[in-house]
Amino acid sequence: MLTDGVQLTDQHCHGVVTDTLDRPRFERLLGEGARGSFDSAIGLAVRRWCAPALDLPAHVGADVYLRHRAGLGGPEVAARLLRATGVTRWFLDTGIGGDTENFARLVNGTVREIVRVEDVAEQVVAQVGPVSGVYDMIEAELWARARNAVGLKTIVAYRCGLDFPLRDRPPTSFAPERRLTDPHLLGWLVGLAARIGAELGLPLQFHTGFGDPDLRLHRSDPLLLTDFLRRTAGTGLSVLLLHCWPYHRHAAYLAHVFEHVHLDLGLTIPYVGHRAGAVLAETLELAPFRALCYSSDGYGLPELHYLGALLWRRGLGALVDEWIAADAITAADAESLVLAVAHGNAERAYRAALYPSGTD
Incomplete structure (x- = not known):
C-alpha cells in the first residue's frame, strides 16, 4: 500500500496512562461513555491488531490480552505501541492526559503543545478569583502560553455548544465559575484565541462531533460555526475541525467552501475499526485533499494512538488502491494525496x- 512506511504528523492527541489496568479501568478508557467494551468495533481492533504488536496471536481473548499487557508493564506497552505508529511529530493537547515532557520519553520524534484555551482561563480564575482586571489577566496568560505552543484548542462545544455568541469584548460582569460555561464569556474567549492565532500564525482547533456524555451532540455540529468561519476568513487564522463524526460530511463541506478550514477524523478512525476506509471515503467526497490532516486523538490507552495510525494506513491505502484500479487517480496523484494527509x-x-525562522 502507498501508506506503508509513510511518516505521520499526529496533529491532535493526548497523553497515556502507564499504570497497570484491570479490565474495568481499561474498558473505561476504551470508550467515551462511563464504560467502553471489548464487544465493539474498537474492541475487535485491539484484539486483532494490538495483540500481535505485543507478541500475542491475533484475536486473542480480552482477558488473555490484559494479563499479558499487565505482565509487560504499562511503560513498556506504551513505548512499544507509540513507537510503532510511524509518527514523527506529535501535537499534544495538554488539557487532559499529561504533559509533553513525560509523553516525549515514550515516543520517537518531537512533541509540541496544543494549549486548551478554557483551561488557561480557568487556571487564572482559580488563582485570582473574579477580581477587577481578570479578563486582562486571562488575555495576558493566553498570549504567554500561545507563544510557546504549536496551536490552540477550544472545547466550547462541550461548554455551551458551537452556536456560541460572537463577541469582541468580554461581558461587563464576571461570575466566578470553576468550570466556565457562560456563552458570552466563552464567545469572547474563542474570539480572543482566534485573534491570537491569526497574529502568531497558530491554528485554532475545535472539538466537533462525538464525545463523552457531557456533550450535547447536536450542538457540536461544525455547521454551527458557519458565522464564525465567515468572520475569520481572510484574517490569517487556520481553523482545524477535530473528530467530526457523525458530521464528517458537514466538516468536509466547510473545508470545501472556506479555504482556511482543515479537518481531521481523530478518534473516529480507531472507534469505527474495520470501517475506517468507509469514513475516509465519505470525507474525501467533498473535502479538498489539501484540507484533511491525520490525527489519532489517542488518550489514555496507547492502543488508541496505535490503532489510529494503523487503521488510517489500512483505510486510506485500500481507498487509493481502489481509485487507482478504477482509473480514477494516477499512482503519482495518489501518492501526493497520501503524503499530504499524512503530514504535508x-x-x-x-x-x-x-x-x-520562515525556512524548512
Whole structure:
C-alpha cells in the first residue's frame, strides 16, 4: 500500500496512562461513555491488531490480552505501541492526559503543545478569583502560553455548544465559575484565541462531533460555526475541525467552501475499526485533499494512538488502491494525496510554529 512506511504528523492527541489496568479501568478508557467494551468495533481492533504488536496471536481473548499487557508493564506497552505508529511529530493537547515532557520519553520524534484555551482561563480564575482586571489577566496568560505552543484548542462545544455568541469584548460582569460555561464569556474567549492565532500564525482547533456524555451532540455540529468561519476568513487564522463524526460530511463541506478550514477524523478512525476506509471515503467526497490532516486523538490507552495510525494506513491505502484500479487517480496523484494527509497539510497549517525562522 502507498501508506506503508509513510511518516505521520499526529496533529491532535493526548497523553497515556502507564499504570497497570484491570479490565474495568481499561474498558473505561476504551470508550467515551462511563464504560467502553471489548464487544465493539474498537474492541475487535485491539484484539486483532494490538495483540500481535505485543507478541500475542491475533484475536486473542480480552482477558488473555490484559494479563499479558499487565505482565509487560504499562511503560513498556506504551513505548512499544507509540513507537510503532510511524509518527514523527506529535501535537499534544495538554488539557487532559499529561504533559509533553513525560509523553516525549515514550515516543520517537518531537512533541509540541496544543494549549486548551478554557483551561488557561480557568487556571487564572482559580488563582485570582473574579477580581477587577481578570479578563486582562486571562488575555495576558493566553498570549504567554500561545507563544510557546504549536496551536490552540477550544472545547466550547462541550461548554455551551458551537452556536456560541460572537463577541469582541468580554461581558461587563464576571461570575466566578470553576468550570466556565457562560456563552458570552466563552464567545469572547474563542474570539480572543482566534485573534491570537491569526497574529502568531497558530491554528485554532475545535472539538466537533462525538464525545463523552457531557456533550450535547447536536450542538457540536461544525455547521454551527458557519458565522464564525465567515468572520475569520481572510484574517490569517487556520481553523482545524477535530473528530467530526457523525458530521464528517458537514466538516468536509466547510473545508470545501472556506479555504482556511482543515479537518481531521481523530478518534473516529480507531472507534469505527474495520470501517475506517468507509469514513475516509465519505470525507474525501467533498473535502479538498489539501484540507484533511491525520490525527489519532489517542488518550489514555496507547492502543488508541496505535490503532489510529494503523487503521488510517489500512483505510486510506485500500481507498487509493481502489481509485487507482478504477482509473480514477494516477499512482503519482495518489501518492501526493497520501503524503499530504499524512503530514504535508499539517506542516503547512502549523508552519509558523514549526518553522519560526520562515525556512524548512
